[in-house]
Each structure stands twice: as C-alpha cells, then as structure tokens.
Amino acid sequence: MTNTFGIFASVLGGSGLVLGLAYGWMSRDYRDQEIAALTERLSQMEDSRAALAAKADQAVAFEARLEDLEQALATARDEAEAARQAAAAPEVAATERVSDPVAEDVTSARLDFGDPAKGAEVFAQCQSCHQVGQGAEDRIGPHLNGIFGRRAGAHDGFNYSDDMQMMGADGLAWNRDTLDAYLENPKALVSRTRMNFAGLKDAGDRADILAYLRQFSASPQDIPEAAPTAQAPEVELAPEVLEIVGDTDYGEYLSSECKTCHQQDGSDQGIPAITHWPTEDFVVAMHAYKQEIRPHPVMQMMASRLSDEEIAALAAYFAQLE
Amino acid sequence: MKLNRRVFVGTGMAAATTLSAPMIHAASHGKPKVVVVGGGAGGATAARYIAKDSQGEIDVTLVEPSRSYYTCFFSNLYIGGFRELDSIEHSYGTLASDYGINVVHDWATGVDRDAKTVSLAGGASVPYDRLVLSPGIDFVEGAVAGWDLSAQNAMPHAYKGGSQTELLKAQVEAMPEGGTYVMVAPPNPYRCPPGPYERISMVAHVLKASNPTAKIIIADPKENFSKQGLFEEGWQKYYPGMITRIGPDFGGGNVTVDPAAMSVDIDGELIQADVVNVIPAQKAGMICDAAGLTDGNWAPVSGHTMQSRMDENIHILGDSTNQGDMPKSGFSANSQAKVAAMAVRGALTGSRVFPAKFSNTCWSLIDTDDGVKVGATYEATDEKIAKVDGFVSQTGEDAALRQATYEESIGWYEGITSDMFG
Incomplete structure (x- = not known):
C-alpha cells in the first residue's frame, strides 16, 4: 500500500x-x-x-x-461462569443485608439537585454573561430560561460556536448530567465553546446552581415530559448483586490495574479519587460503566471485563484503604 | 410541620395501643374512623385500599354526591365517538357490598378540624380520626372575562365528567356546516395537561367526518403544552388546515366571551362561534378552602404521606393538591391514594409503612388507533414529590406502535377503574 x-x-x-x-x-x-x-x-x-x-x-x-479485548471477554465469561458455580454452591452463605424500610430515613430520594437558594449565590459569577428569570435576554451568553431539555446550541437567535452547534446536531441535550459535566469543565465537553469559563470544580456548587437554574425551565407538573427534578438511580441492580460482600484481598490484587491511573493516596489530579467510597456507590458506578450508561470509554473497557464478584472486591478494597 | 417517619409510625402505634383498650368495652365504637370526601380516582381508591387492607379494623365512610360517576379520563374518547357514555359510567355498589364501605351520597360542606367532624349538606355531621379529601377541581371565579358557572350550558367547560361532556358532544354534532369551534384553554396548572389538546383532536376527528369545512380555534395563554410536538404533528397529518392555535404571543391569553351572543373576543378580534368550550383556570375543590387547608389556589401536602401541611389528621389527594412535580391526573390521584392509604393504616393500626413511590402515565388519542403517552416515576422528598425518570412518545413513530399505545390505554382504563371501584 x-x-x-x-x-x-x-x-x-x-x-x-x-x-x-x-x-x-x-x-x-x-x-x-x-x-x-x-x-x-x-x-x-x-x-x-x-x-x-x-x-x-x-x-x-x-x-x-x-x-486482547476478545480474550479478556472470554476470560471474564469463564470467570463469571466459575463465580456463578461458586455462588450456587451451598456452603457460600449469602450475607444478609437487613433492610427495614421503616427504619430508614424518609428522605430516600436521591436528590442530586442541590439547594436553589445557595445556587442563586453561586450563579452571581455567571451573571456577567447569562441572564435567567422573567424578562431574561441573550447577552454575551444565551439566556438560560428553559435550558433543561433543550438541545445544545438550539436556542433561536443566539450565535453559538460551531462546536456547540455541532454537539447539538450530534444529539447533545441539556439535562442534569450534561449540564453538570459542562459546568465542571466546559471545554472538556465542547472543545471550542465560546463560554470563557474555567469550570466549577466543586460538585456541591454545581448541584446548587443546577437546582437554581432548574426553576426556570418547564415544570413536570404542567408538562409531564419536562426534565426530572430528582436524580434516577444510575443502574437498577438486583439485590443479590448489591449484597455480594467483597473480598478485600482479591480486591487488592485486582486494584493494581486501577492504580495505573487512580492514585492510592486518594489524591485527585485530573483522574478522580476512588478511595473511601461507600461500597454501594462504587458498585453502582462500575456497573454503570459496564452497562455503558456512564460514557467514559476507558472505564467502560475496564469495567466490561470485571465480574460482579470482582467489582464487589474492588469496592471493598478501595473503601477500606488507609 | 415536619414529620419524620419514625415519629409518625411511633405515634401511630401509640394511637393503636390506646385505641385497643376501649375496644374491649365497645368494639364498634372503638374502631378508628376514616372519612373520605370525593369518590373519584383519588378518593375511591383510598377508600377501597384502606377498607381492603385493614380487613375490617378501620371504619370507612365515603362521601360523594353522585350515585353514578363518569370518569373524566376517556371522556374525550366519548366526544370523539370512540366510547359510549355508559362505558365511562361507574357505580359505588361494589365498594359498599364487597368492601363494607359506608357510601354516603351527599355534599361535604365543611370540616371542623378541632372536633374532627365533616358536615354534610343534608345536615349530618360525620366524625373521623383521619380525613381524606379528594374533591378534584373547582374553577377560579372571573378567570375568563364574561364567563361564570351560570354560562356553562351555553359555553360548556366539560372538564368534569357527565352531563357537561354530553352537552359538548351534542353541540359539536349540531354545528352548522363550516361552523366554528372555539376552545379557551386554561393556564397552568390544571387537571390533565394533555386533556384540552386530546379534546381538540377528538372534536377534529368528528368534524372531519361530518363537517369537514368547520374550523377549530384555540385561544391559549400558555407558550407550550404537554406533547405539543406530537399533537401538532398529528393535527397536520389528519386535520390539515382545520386547527388554529393562538398562543400568548398573539393574544391567546387575552380573551373575553359573551355567552348570550356566542362570541369570543381574542385580543380585540371578535369571533362569532357555534361552540365555545371554556376551560377556566382551576383551583382546589371547594372543601379544601372551606377547611382552611389551601395556600393560594391549592392545598399543600407532604409527599411522604399526602398529609396536609396544615393538619396532620387530613390527607389530600389528586388535583386539589400542591405536591410538586406530578401532573394533575387520574393516574396520579390513584397513585397518591395508595401512599395515603398506607400512611393512614400505619397511623391508625400500626401497619408497616414503606417509603412513598409514585408513578403516572397520560395517554392521549390523536386519531383512530393513533395513541401517544407520557409518563414518569416520582419519589417523595421533604420539599415535594420530585420527578425521577420518565418517557414520552416520539414524533414519527410507526402506526403499529401508535396502535399498541392506544390499546395499552384501553387496558389501563379497565385496570384503574377496577382499582377504584372494585
């Protein structure tokens, strides 16, 4: 050639x-x-x-x-089969997670939106470019009324960057998750966006600001298809999967692969820290990658070959790291 | 008033314990009493679930003026000729005979919250330990200039099932050739968000067959409405040129009607109409206001239990409530009724109470075998009922899917009406 x-x-x-x-x-x-x-x-x-x-x-x-991947998949399948057989063996006692809904706190909803009042304060730094609320108009940036559920770059009459329009054409729509990602690091989501903003690193600030902005988009009470105001659980996992008690020794062994990128001491430099997570959050996150609900391609690849037991083992190991 | 489930269940158990003592002496008088006002999707469901699940431990009285209940949902399908009127008519016989519910056909006119009694128009006074209010909607007075309830025979709202629906259907069928139908659409929030637009579809379906040169005008104070893209696509496909919607940008919110002259003034333009369907702004059913349970037009409730934020002995359901994200629909009221029934039983008999979960789906018919839907799941937070996740039909779906959606709605109707009336 x-x-x-x-x-x-x-x-x-x-x-x-x-x-x-x-x-x-x-x-x-x-x-x-x-x-x-x-x-x-x-x-x-x-x-x-x-x-x-x-x-x-x-x-x-x-x-x-x-x-390589095919090989990994085959190995994972074998391992899963082995694990399934192990799980079927009677001497492996299922560890009970006693769950009494009455005893649980009533605030069971996973509200990933924060406090709108705090969000109004955080929004102050956005106001030099963006207006929101009654009578809001486009300024340096587009007004943000009705932002939830809107396609990126699709608000009539505003001159968006080519990249923003392209992302919209490719299907990017603004919801809680996409707005959160964009606010965290605008240029990571839309490379040549005109929004000249370094990003809000504090997840709490972002949750607050999104709660504030959510008030200015359509209400689900009036338009039932309007964007949610609470966060759905990422993946529905069978209770058996959540009940698996991870083997920390096995987790330590498996973790070497994670530590290539994620630091053992829990420091967070461009790659998120994964130590001391509640094990359930860890398990849910990994399954969300495995099922390709979370988008990151490397994590999808890593998670795709982990069995349920291996994910539990990693969760247990990273949770107890000193 | 902040309720914590532990405290709530605790007091429930305490109440059950104290109640069990006098029961030894006077069994029937010692039974905890629940009064339910309103026999629709919320009230009938709540009465049935409390009676069914308490297995005789709770005395349930249902107060509802009508002997026959016509569901508001599917009443548009009757207007469109897809259902017979008697197919949306239900009676309370089974609730009385099979569930032991004391059904009283009377108007509830007031609540004495200190004495814990409900007064009826017939003069009786009914005591309760817990009261469930599910009175639906009433109309805001003066919401549409020139219209009040005395005009409802000339210009029907048809937003409560029964005779109003029959009247509107008869008027549509009697329209002269090339005549004009005007709908004055309501502002948010109102019962059944896609309802007015499904009605437009059904009226257009009738006119297309019998009176194809007739015109439909919608004066709408809202910029957007539920399933808008789906309806507009359907109207273009089935009824091209027949339907005109005047939104707020063109004065759709500035309407005066004259019932005697059968005219409608939309932002200065006078339209002579043959049928005028006025759906005014809405508020909680009158009893909520009479009982001092409203804040503005609606009755605020806690999503965990559907208890009034103003009186923990009263649960309020359905369209009357200000609860958060759920649309005002029969499905929502039915869903809320089950949460309230569980909470009521928990409080009065100490039965287990689980975290509140809700769901809703609204189906709409656009033309024969062309059904669409929108639905969501909800959870209770301390502030409100919050939408978690949802789905909505898409434009451009194929005919088989739309037909399946319509058939699903028929199945749902059978399901919810058995859930309400037994």
Missing part, C-alpha cells in the same frame, strides 16, 4: 513539475513561485502519506486490541 502511494505521489509530483516547466516556458517570471507552490504541495502530500501510514499502523494496533 505504501508503495502504491509512493508511485502515485511521484507520478503526481512529476506531472506537476512538467506542468510547472511548461508554465515557466510561457511566463518565466512566475516560475519560481510556481515551483515553491508545487514543492509545498509535494510536502503536503508527503505529510498525508505519512498520516495514512500511521492510520494503517493504528488499524493493526486496533486489531491487536480487539483481540
């Missing part, structure tokens, strides 16, 4: 030179410019040849990775 491309490039380059010579014969003054242009085109073509070659290499790498 590389050879064919070389021949193709040299034939093109050659014919270009012939053309250039002929042109030069007709008008010698332009000859130097013409040669410069042709040389540039030649180097461009060389670049794209290199890019193509790199892509070919990548394809090989992808194939290798695919094989």
